[in-house]
Amino acid sequence: MALIKSNSLEAFIVYKLSLVFISIAILVGLLAWQYGLALHWIILVVLSVFSCSFWYIMSFKQQVMRAYTRATLHVDAISQEDYNQFGRSAFPQGKVKAFHQQLKLLSEKLQQQKSHNDQHVYLVYQLIAQLDSPIIIFDENQRLEFGNDAFQHLFNQPWQMYRHASAELLGLQFTPNSWLLKDQSKQAKWQIRHSEFINEGETHQLLVFINIEPALRQSQLNAWQQIIRVLSHEIRNSLTPVSSMAETLADKATDKRDQQVLSVITERCLHLQSFVDRYSSLSRQLTINSQPISIKYLINEVITGLFKDKRIVLKSSLETIWADRELLEQVLINVVKNAFEAQATEILIEVEEQDQYIIMEICDNGHGFANINNLFVPLYTTKKNGQGIGLSFCRNIIEQHGGIMELHNNSQHGVTVMILLPNPQAH
Known part of the structure; x- marks a missing residue:
């Protein structure tokens, strides 16, 4: 019986009440025997007491258990985050009523907390959607649940096209404490920061992709600037006296051949001086005067005006584009000139609006580029008489507009240059 007492409340109730009613039955039997009732009457009375006792015990236990059952249903509803279901108290007053009232207050408090959490989650998702860095959220099964608009900068498609896609399909791999991109070219460009959060009882993975290319490029640019400053200082210090002496000797020389030699020396000194001055423009901070520009004017009047005998086709869904007209003209002229120098016979220029950007x-x-990874490296050129400054300067212009410039070899022939500019009218 000791085990029964400690096992459950139901057993405890039956045990205690049974002791009480057994004692009553014995007393009733003794009283009947003292009054001289026949044995069969005594047995009948005792059995009657036992029957009534059994019915009362079961009824009492059922009433107590009903109070717990209703409370359990309420707790189950809370565990399922259903805060609109309330268990009705089996008693209108007392401790059981107070207990159900506390459960109700708990449900209302949890409902308020859930509402606040849902609002916070909604705001977080809205904030994520507005950020310029690609951000994706995986559910607990590592399947894509959400992404922002910048997702397409990394995967070339809106995130909705990859909804519920696995991390493996997206080319992502989870290693202890970190995420990696399987594509090495992307891995070299993007750094992944990740964290976990719980939403609606499930653990989610939040991945933020940070483009480290600008930082690397800035580091490279700083190195080139230092080299250029040192070279400029040394070259100028050497060129100035050499050029001055060559001019002086040329004025005094009587031999025509000597004059020609000295003239070449002076010319090469000036060329080297111009060479150094031009490369200093790579890091020059530009004054950007963005304004609406007619795309037809920009392409038809400027580009085709300089390349009249070339085939240039324009397809645009926009009338105007926001940029510094003179600087953007310089970029387009440089890009088109490079294309025709690469034996291109036709150029297609497409302009469209996508979210907050103009693409x-x-x-x-043409024949494309053999080593496309080095095209933006200063001093690097594939042209026989090139100086390796054009594309670097063009990208500098676009980035100072707050945009992006990328080059890709086409699958068959030629190159595609993508220029992405912010669109103020989209805000």
């Missing part, structure tokens, strides 16, 4: 793609059918 301009210049696609040619």
